[in-house]
Amino acid sequence: MKTPEHLTEWQHAVERTRSKSPSSFEQWFAGVQLESIEPGLVRLACKDAFVRDWVSAHFLPELRHHLEPVLGEHRVEWTIRSVLERPVCTPAERRPSAAPPPPDPTAQRAGARRAREERPARLRGLANLNAKFTFANFVVGPSNQLAYAAARASAGGGGARYNPLFLCGGTGLGKTHLMQSIAHQVLADRPGARVVYVSAEDFTIEFIQALQDKKMDEFRARYRAGCDVLLVDDIQFLAGREQTQEEFFHTFNALRDADKPIVVSSDKYPQQLQRMPERLVSRFGSGLVADVQVPQLETRVAILRKYAEREHIELTDDVAVLIAQSVQSNVRELEGAIIRLAAKASLTGQSIATEFARSEIARVSSRSATVISVGDIQRVVCSHFRLSNAELLSKDRHKSVAFARQVAMYLCRQRLKSSFPELGRAFGNRDHTTVMSAVRKVEQLAETDPEVKAHLDELERKLSASEG
Ligand code: ADP
Ligand code: MG
Numbered sequence: 001m002k003t004p005e006h007l008t009e010w011q012h013a014v015e016r017t018r019s020k021s022p023s024s025f026e027q028w029f030a031g032v033q034l035e036s037i038e039p040g041l042v043r044l045a046c047k048d049a050f051v052r053d054w055v056s057a058h059f060l061p062e063l064r065h066h067l068e069p070v071l072g073e074h075r076v077e078w079t080i081r082s083v084l085e086r087p088v089c090t091p092a093e094r095r096p097s098a099a100p101p102p103p104d105p106t107a108q109r110a111g112a113r114r115a116r117e118e119r120p121a122r123l124r125g126l127a128n129l130n131a132k133f134t135f136a137n138f139v140v141g142p143s144n145q146l147a148y149a150a151a152r153a154s155a156g157g158g159g160a161r162y163n164p165l166f167l168c169g170g171t172g173l174g175k176t177h178l179m180q181s182i183a184h185q186v187l188a189d190r191p192g193a194r195v196v197y198v199s200a201e202d203f204t205i206e207f208i209q210a211l212q213d214k215k216m217d218e219f220r221a222r223y224r225a226g227c228d229v230l231l232v233d234d235i236q237f238l239a240g241r242e243q244t245q246e247e248f249f250h251t252f253n254a255l256r257d258a259d260k261p262i263v264v265s266s267d268k269y270p271q272q273l274q275r276m277p278e279r280l281v282s283r284f285g286s287g288l289v290a291d292v293q294v295p296q297l298e299t300r301v302a303i304l305r306k307y308a309e310r311e312h313i314e315l316t317d318d319v320a321v322l323i324a325q326s327v328q329s330n331v332r333e334l335e336g337a338i339i340r341l342a343a344k345a346s347l348t349g350q351s352i353a354t355e356f357a358r359s360e361i362a363r364v365s366s367r368s369a370t371v372i373s374v375g376d377i378q379r380v381v382c383s384h385f386r387l388s389n390a391e392l393l394s395k396d397r398h399k400s401v402a403f404a405r406q407v408a409m410y411l412c413r414q415r416l417k418s419s420f421p422e423l424g425r426a427f428g429n430r431d432h433t434t435v436m437s438a439v440r441k442v443e444q445l446a447e448t449d450p451e452v453k454a455h456l457d458e459l460e461r462k463l464s465a466s467e468g
Helices: 004-020 022-029 049-058 060-071 105-117 121-127 145-154 175-189 200-212 216-223 242-257 278-284 297-310 317-326 331-348 352-366 374-385 389-393 399-416 420-426 432-448 450-467
Strands: 032-038 041-046 075-080 165-169 195-199 229-233 262-266 288-292
Touching (some): 004 060, 075 432, 145 165, 175 195, 200 242, 242 278, 297 317, 331 352, 374 420, 389 399, 399 432, 399 450, 420 432
Parallel strands (some): 041 075
């Protein structure tokens, strides 16, 4: 449980760590946010893997040392989120947030939002955009061509404009990047334009808050009359939230009647959205539905090249191709791979090629000649965690069962390189996004949690033994 008591301790630890090197601390912790704190576990969120790796290497030992007396032996779990509501240090003021936030998370986030609302309107439009998510930084290939062209048209860059534009596809394939590119483009072309980019989650939170504060007029003004372009990210979040859906439905109609562009993103096609009323689903499908797919090898190589160029990472063509061949699932992981390699290479003073070769050799040599199957991995995981195969594949969401299942998915993905949908089917017909998030979660835990790492090592050993 999040208690004010621990929050105070957190802030003390922050202050003490910060005092060692204030300016660098502030720079890094503007990209870090406390999610929760309890005995044994601190959850942090950060903007990207680079911040996570740097903060873990340079600040966490000290911070944890100060937290130890309060929390005891504790793990640190990281989540990566593109938007942080209340970073430890605010980038503008470079000051940790003063008072402990109120315990209710909704009120808390609305509080952060109110602070943001007080900024001048022009800045507000840009405040939650990632400066790197521009059309110029987006690599176009067959997997995303249509979505890209449609996004450009929505931004007023020529071509027929469809309203709404519905962007869909798996996670990490560039939906948020395209949506924010639209926002940047519109603001560049028409600086006075009122562009609202919001996640469906934030839309929901703002709506609830406006209801509570009896400020629905303001809320509606912001999203209807006061809005020239509306971009709503991850609309699947509205599933089952009937009141918010209703409000969004009216917002949508008002804007479309006024011929204002609306762009919505989702991890599924409109018809596949769960617990979404038919009238919204049919509206989502009434303009253009454009999907983003997993990019082909050539596009992945081009993305790596562009990324390396932008971040001044030295990357030879050979290594780019090798990385693109070994990371196939999504662009976020592709970027994660190059960031990790670049960070390791710079910390060890090696070239990225040397680091890459090293990790590649480790990966290949851990794979064995005899082919093991998903079934083999499931069997080994079940016996390790003392579960039955039926339990592993069941809908049981009890923590220990869910964890074993996630580990099994992770191992299958690592060892067999099976596709996410394929694994979803092999694990009791689950959605591929479930497998993706399981794999990502275990990947993160493997880096931050020694206990999880120990389980994984032991399982790797057992699997190698079972391969004979
Ligand atoms: P989604 O919203 O679909 O989950 P994002 O838009 O957040 O995915 O993309 C994940 C990461 O991959 C971001 O850093 C983004 O810049 C990058 N990315 C995705 N597609 C491309 C692309 N075609 N060109 C360049 N970068 C991309
Ligand atoms: Mg996104």
